[in-house]
Amino acid sequence: MRILGLITEYNPFHNGHLHHLQESKKISKSTHTVAVMSGHFLQRGEPALIHKWARAQMAVDAGVDLVLELPTLYACASAEFFSHGAVSILNQMGVVDALCFGSELGHIEALKQVATVLINSPESFEISLKKYLQEGIAFPKARSKALIDHFSLEDLSSYGMTTEKMIALLKNPNNILGIEYLKALALTKSKIQPYTITRKAAAYHSTELTLNITSATAIRNHLFNTGNLNEMIHAIPPSTYEILSTCFNKDGGPIFANDLGLTILSMIRRMTPQEIAKILDVGEGLENRIFQCANQSNRLDEFCQCVKSKRYTLTRIQRICMRILLDIQFPLMNQATHASTGLYGRILAFNDRGREIIKLAQKKSSFPFITKINQYTPPNSFTKNLLDLDIRATNLYALAVKNNAFSKGEQDHLTSPYYRKELT
Amino acid sequence: MRILGLITEYNPFHNGHLHHLQESKKISKSTHTVAVMSGHFLQRGEPALIHKWARAQMAVDAGVDLVLELPTLYACASAEFFSHGAVSILNQMGVVDALCFGSELGHIEALKQVATVLINSPESFEISLKKYLQEGIAFPKARSKALIDHFSLEDLSSYGMTTEKMIALLKNPNNILGIEYLKALALTKSKIQPYTITRKAAAYHSTELTLNITSATAIRNHLFNTGNLNEMIHAIPPSTYEILSTCFNKDGGPIFANDLGLTILSMIRRMTPQEIAKILDVGEGLENRIFQCANQSNRLDEFCQCVKSKRYTLTRIQRICMRILLDIQFPLMNQATHASTGLYGRILAFNDRGREIIKLAQKKSSFPFITKINQYTPPNSFTKNLLDLDIRATNLYALAVKNNAFSKGEQDHLTSPYYRKELT
Known part of the structure; x- marks a missing residue:
């Protein structure tokens, strides 16, 4: 077994x-x-x-x-x-x-090297990351740029990588989860072998629905736009x-973020900025922007676009929306x-x-x-x-x-x- | 002027x-x-x-x-x-x-007499009211019954009332607001003459829409049931x-309580009973009932019927719903x-x-x-x-x-x- x-x-x-x-x-x-x-x-x-x-x-x-x-x-x-x-x-x-x-x-050693840098966080990497963050770049992109700075100076041939390949790997957000899994395995001294x-075929964010193998994003977008299940029959078991x-058929879905939109916007319109600031991942004045945008939007996607900025990615704003809905505050994360x-x-x-x-x-x-x-x-x-x-x-x-x-x-x-x- | x-x-x-x-x-x-x-x-x-x-x-x-x-x-x-x-x-x-x-x-003196009893709150009235409340009767009805007890023993002929008429007056919830206006005028030593x-024709709660004068309730019910404005043309200016x-025509209404239902139920499902207890007029364990009913209902009317009891009138539950929506808590009332x-x-x-x-x-x-x-x-x-x-x-x-x-x-x-x- x-x-x-x-x-x-x-x-x-x-x-x-x-x-x-x-x-x-x-x-x-x-x-x-x-x-x-x-x-x-x-x-x-x-x-x-x-x-x-x-x-x-x-x-x-x-x-x-x-x-x-x-x-x-x-x-x-x-x-x-x-x-x-x-x-x-x-x-x-x-x-x-x-x-x-x-x-x-599909190169486990390259991903492990990246995870190791993130765990050890060498000083040059730290400085580089800080610089990008201070420029107002959102964290995921800033980290990716700092990693590229780091690996551009390294010799990667010992594990069969080239600088170009490594840069491509680091620029692609689809590799982030894998790197984080490896980081978590290392940090927990896990015996699990990665x-x-x-x-x-299909990339994570790809949205075309033409192949036998497509992305979940493409399937969801198709359902969102057409509501038609039959056209994806070749892409799913x-x-x-x-x-x-x-x-x-039983009205059990599909559910999209906008279906929760009025509820979430109502919750925000009900809250004070001080209350919004208690929600996990809000802070630094973002609560005021959230409060204002909620009173200027009547759809959730519109609201997220209103709050989004160079510093705050759309994904982060979307997660904050769900945390507002679910009342996920800082203490639980602590x-x-x-x-x-x-x-x-x-x-x-x-x-x-x-x-x-x-x-x-x-x-x-x-x-x-x-x-x-x-x-x-x-x-x-x-x-x-x-x-x-x-x-x-x-x-x-x-x-x-x-x-x-x-x-x-x-x-x-x-x-x-x-x-x-x-x-x- | x-x-x-x-x-x-x-x-x-x-x-x-x-x-x-x-x-x-x-x-x-x-x-x-x-x-x-x-x-x-x-x-x-x-x-x-x-x-x-x-x-x-x-x-x-x-x-x-x-x-x-x-x-x-x-x-x-x-x-x-x-x-x-x-x-x-x-x-x-x-x-x-x-x-x-x-x-x-339309008998101002009779209403004033009732207001005076409510202001002075004689001991016999207090005892009677307390008794009805302890029986679990909701406040408006308990008060009405205690007032009937009080006036049944009084001679009302000096201002042209009979006991029967007074009982009818006290049993009719449509007189409550008038009595409260008179009470407020007296308590504030107002110079305004009532x-x-x-x-x-139409009583406050009446729901038929057949006369030139009908109630707002009848008009709302008609709109709720049929959405048809034309049939009420004779009842409104x-x-x-x-x-x-x-x-x-501009999608600006009509708005009914159920239109806010999913939002309010979501808010309650998001709250803990302790948080619900902070809402104005909740307490005495009602928060637990509210919490449970919100997780068993998916329509606001259904929810209100679930919470309603002999002690808690439908109107009171409906007001609590709106106070949850608007986050009206005890301190503001204080x-x-x-x-x-x-x-x-x-x-x-x-x-x-x-x-x-x-x-x-x-x-x-x-x-x-x-x-x-x-x-x-x-x-x-x-x-x-x-x-x-x-x-x-x-x-x-x-x-x-x-x-x-x-x-x-x-x-x-x-x-x-x-x-x-x-x-x-």
């Missing part, structure tokens, strides 16, 4: 994910797979297209054995914190042997198609930063091999799995706050869903994990 | 209001009329059908000379506090001679018809209770006679009138909070309105009072 870990959003699960799953199993020689997956709110500050149990089901139907929810605090956060949360869960399970992620080059696979169409334990494995979907993973983990570690939320007692206030946030996230997501049964709320208490019995 | 004061909601202005206006002028021998009118949120915990400037315009088009906004804190409050706010504004203007309100019997006029149809000054006369609409009222008031008192909100500096923190709440109320109401220009917010800063030049 060799267990592969994946860190995912599956929004929705498509052929690219299927390809990654199959290749990852092969390359890591794994027999079992566990995916840590975002719940109802995603890393780039958007609500999920459809609810988390349906997305987890897509994954298990396609061959993932166990899907655990990445708690909302980590799921709707910077690449660094997102990775920290997901890697911590895989670590604490005590049984995961491999982690495999997609990257543009692998990377070259992304096939049959089960994903089935689940999406059943869900859409608790998370100082907590060494307290995470949990909320089971969203599993099959019989998934059950084997859980059994082994329960033997080898004390990591808690949650099947029924009513039967779980959080061991400390951090865990309680973390779980309360997940429940709140579901209850607020639910109100964007038109389906009557779902939008009534309390889904976290009412919904059982999806179980797929494998044919023997 | 003799000035009549009216306390109104005009939601919307209809023939019953016109009749009341004309009769009130006659009975009080007034030459000028000022109406204090609710803004975007009303006494029974509902949003206004259309925005406050349009409703004020209807009134001035129909013959009211000046419309001042009743600040939201008072407008969306109990009959007692609503009356206190409105009477205080009329008092502080220093020029209002008469106040005329509608009642079922008058009452028998309500014509031509100007009201014109204003409503122009506004509706400030209001202890403030002897700090009110203002926010001008929504006026004609040339209205201008004469303002000029006289400015000569006779220091009561502040607000024409442009940018040019007004609140004299103290209470007034600032009161005005901030009015602005917040408009900004939140705006998001329920589909009209693009209006929903963008800041209407309180952008909209001038309506001025009607009278033909000479």
